[in-house]
Amino acid sequence: MDGYGYTLAAAIAPMLRAEREKAALTQTQLARRAATTQQHVSLLEAGRLAPTTAVLDRLFDALDLQLSVTVEPRDADLDAGIDSAAVDDLACDLRIAHRMTKRFETEVPFVIDGQLAAAALGVPIKVRRTDLAFAESDGEQVAHWLRELPNVRRWCDTWHDFAPIDRDPRKPGPPHYWTPWGELYVRLLPTLPPPIHVVVEDERYPIRPLADVEADYPQIARIIRRARERAASRAP
Structure with a gap:
């Protein structure tokens, strides 16, 4: 598992928000009715969290609704995501990583990983x-850094x-955090790979090689495979 829950989260997010607004409820009001938190509802509506079936049942029941299940052609979700990927947001996303890491008291080597690494590499x-x-x-230094970051919470299963x-x-549990700058996922590797350096708006960022990202994140590997298939089908 790569921890993204990409397909379900992306499908539920706009549906949940539209139905909540149609019912004239705030996120806090819906959260109370569904026995969860406003932060949880906010994450779901932003497509940043894969919901459990139990949470979905409670949320839609609170809206006097129930979910139905349909099927679609394989890779339809990937095509939709590829077509709507916002390349112009890359600089903003990289600046967020920079703001987080500049809070280290001493320089600690790191590489940008996951979706952000893949986006930075095209x-x-x-x-x-x-x-x-x-x-x-x-x-130890990473743990100290996380404890010193303000207003950070860790995901609790x-x-x-x-x-x-x-x-x-x-410590046991997903190294998945909520920060004032957005969500953060931390991975500790036996050794750091030599980074690929990408320069965006005069700032130099250390990026984990794409082959490593592809090997460790199955959902990202699916997107890369599909993007290559689409590019090959359009080649003369």
Whole structure:
């Protein structure tokens, strides 16, 4: 699992928001009716969180609705995502990663990983969070950095929400965080690969090689495969 929940999250987000607004409810009001939090509803409506069936049942029941299931051609979700990928947001997404990492008290090597790495290397993909990879040997410094970042919460599988629990990525639980700059996912690798440096708006960013990203993130690998198939089909 690569932790993105891309397809379900992308499909549910606009539907949930439209139905909530049609019912004239705020996110907080819907959250109370569904026994969850406003932050959880906000994440779902932004397409940044893959919902569980239990949460979906409660949310739509609170709207006097129920979900139905349909099927569509294979890779239809990938085609829709590729067609709507916002390349012009790349500089903004990279600046968010820069704002996070410049808060290290001492310089700690890292590479930008996941969707943001793929986008920086030309993959037509929507960036829904910031993924950063560090060396396992720097785990203590990374844990200290996460504890010092203001207003950060860590994902709790038990509560199905972000919570004020231990931020140390070496401790059990998903290293998935909510920060004032958006979502953050931290990966500790045995060794950091030599980065590919990408320059955007005069800022130099260390990017994890695309082959490594493709190997570790199955959903991103699907998007890359589909983008290559589409490019090949259009070749003369």
